[in-house]
Amino acid sequence: MTQKKPRFKDKETRIAEIQKAARRVFFEKGYQASTIDQVAREAGVAKGTVYFYFDNKDDLYISLMIPTVKDLIDRLRPVEQDLDAGRIPDGPELIGRLMDGLYEWAQADPDGFRIATTFQQGGLFSRMSGETLERLNEVGREGFGRFRRVLSKGRTSGFFNAPEADIVLSDIMWSAFLGIMQFEENKKRVTGKDHVRSTLDSAVRLIARSACPGAGEFPAPKEEV
Amino acid sequence: MTQKKPRFKDKETRIAEIQKAARRVFFEKGYQASTIDQVAREAGVAKGTVYFYFDNKDDLYISLMIPTVKDLIDRLRPVEQDLDAGRIPDGPELIGRLMDGLYEWAQADPDGFRIATTFQQGGLFSRMSGETLERLNEVGREGFGRFRRVLSKGRTSGFFNAPEADIVLSDIMWSAFLGIMQFEENKKRVTGKDHVRSTLDSAVRLIARSACPGAGEFPAPKEEV
Amino acid sequence: MTQKKPRFKDKETRIAEIQKAARRVFFEKGYQASTIDQVAREAGVAKGTVYFYFDNKDDLYISLMIPTVKDLIDRLRPVEQDLDAGRIPDGPELIGRLMDGLYEWAQADPDGFRIATTFQQGGLFSRMSGETLERLNEVGREGFGRFRRVLSKGRTSGFFNAPEADIVLSDIMWSAFLGIMQFEENKKRVTGKDHVRSTLDSAVRLIARSACPGAGEFPAPKEEV
């Protein structure tokens, strides 16, 4: 029997299309400045269709975070597996692999990354229901929790100087990552020069040298603005 | 003599009142979600009065950043003076002093800090005029420039391992500071526990140990969530 | 079968309704003093509906002129056809027919006439965009151009004394028409007496006698205010 072209696309496809469009729009304009109309137009559907699949603007926004966080977890999994299999020799390597994971995650889906990362800005909280916020935090914790767990395993392997350092270390790594992404993105917009990758590398070496036994020198910098 | 309630307050006072109210409102809701009406009500004046002193919402917002950035510069000045006077013995001390300055700055005026720091979020860019953005970046550069200069002087004094490290170092310190403030604030909102100060301290030691000749061990962490 | 009240009217109908309401409101109050709210209420729709069909107040205003100018052209067409077919014997007849066309035009849609005719008053220019003004002038020229062309053909037929008189003649006729409409309307509002038609007739005879070979006497006036 022939597979006839469906008059109505299947539900999943439709939803995915709308989310894809929403990601682009929300990323470019931010939550408040984005309109459902823009999302609908970008997705090639009518406004009502968006409301058919999503309860409201908040709901649509939040739905974007789930796959992004899932993607982060997917990127951390091989690191964890390699660590479990003994394929990661030392702390610097682990820190580098983790930071690479974060960076690639951000690169793979910049819109989603920014959305997942900065949703708390811009007064969204005041508009969102408590339930909505709860879901947001839950999903956010899941990604970060995985990140911390990997570092924790590294500590067990004796990769780090201080025995309990994994908690502080994860906070610092994560914060540094967020801060650098944000700060360098900002500089890039003004100066046009992109130092994200190199600054992240420097941070990795800096952290590694400090947190791991017998690590090397502080890296030589490159010329800059 | 009788203390009569003045109908017209001093111009400076009025402006300060409105700005104070605006800082609160913008901080709580973010730029887009804040309304001039809210600001006016909070300041106890009519909407028109806000527009009497500020051209528009953007203008009001920007006006908040100037004193905040000035305050940062004021807090960095004594560090620079002490450095010039030889009262700062080594790199770790300098890094600590700088991070303290940043932290105290953020504490002294949390609303202003967040406003100055996160204005780029939430799609404000797409709404603001080019001129407005220019002024914003200009003022922002001023504060960060001062910060970088102090580190640069420290490098000249041989405080840091790599001769040109001050550029990368300033980026990393600033990014770590921003990232930690943001990340820990966020965690605080969810968990209720405040680890901002201790995480910053850890970051300072971590950075110092890595960037300065002959620095100590990675710090022991505290229990956490 | 049941005549059910349609919730969504035909697009054209809706637009026509809004325009009709707008014509009334703009006519009565003038552009600046009219509000979109008044138009919406008069049209029996919500404010947003007006903006669904028209980009802004200017756009709505301009949209009113197109059909009015088209109507003028429609009224001039039979005159031109009769002239081409030799059914108009002389200059006075042509001038009379043209002035009749203008008068009937103004009578048929007084609101539209005034809007098309006086839009330049009241400081509208300073508020309208250059593009808006361009469209306005373009459409205005079209109507007047047709008027002038008919007079030009009359000149070719030897209807007028001076060979090139059609240019000046069209300006004078048009100006006289506008001036009389305006002046007499104004007087009517004050005195309550309507001399528009008779003054136009006088003007026709006056012009014809002067511009056409062998025309008659200046007309006897009627008693007046």
Place this chain on the structure above:
Amino acid sequence: MTQKKPRFKDKETRIAEIQKAARRVFFEKGYQASTIDQVAREAGVAKGTVYFYFDNKDDLYISLMIPTVKDLIDRLRPVEQDLDAGRIPDGPELIGRLMDGLYEWAQADPDGFRIATTFQQGGLFSRMSGETLERLNEVGREGFGRFRRVLSKGRTSGFFNAPEADIVLSDIMWSAFLGIMQFEENKKRVTGKDHVRSTLDSAVRLIARSACPGAGEFPAPKEEV
């Protein structure tokens, strides 16, 4: 006794200054689009001062018409005197003199002319009180009445074909004048070419030839747009 420089300018001067500024502003922007602030700034006084001398915006606007109408009367007076003294030989001369008077009047104070002439546009009526409108009409009638009286005297002198023609004639002359001023001004704004004077001249000859016994040919036109 020495005439000391007054700390406060005298009332008349102040009023005149404000009116002068108001004329410019109202002329350029139209009534609705003009603000008291603009007038005050242009006059170099504070907003409150304007309200000290004028009850409200309407009142200020109306006050501008009095001197303008007075000026018209002043310009018509010598014509009347010359006519009375027998220094005007015939109808064409009288018509020419009158039209010259109108034209010079409009030239001498374009702002005032436009204000006096088009105040009825732009929805002012709906905003003005009945009393205000009454004053306006009264003053307007005075100027036009003088104009008509002169024509009436010309009729008595046998200058015009039809014995009672002065009523219609005055309407037509006045209307033609208004229409031409308006229409040609409008064209001038679009084309940049100024045909006001020549079109008025043509109108004068056209009217004269028609209304006066033994007048000449219709004038040859000039090249145009």
Place this chain on the structure above:
DNA sequence: TATGAATGAGGCTTCATTCAT
């Protein structure tokens, strides 16, 4: 007299959301 800070009603416009088709 003169000032200009202060007010608040009102206008234009946007946009999340609904719902008949």
Place this chain on the structure above:
DNA sequence: GATGAATGAAGCCTCATTCAT
């Protein structure tokens, strides 16, 4: 399922007018 016309609350901003100084 999908559409898009319709709604109306809400936001930014203007400006005539008032009034304490």
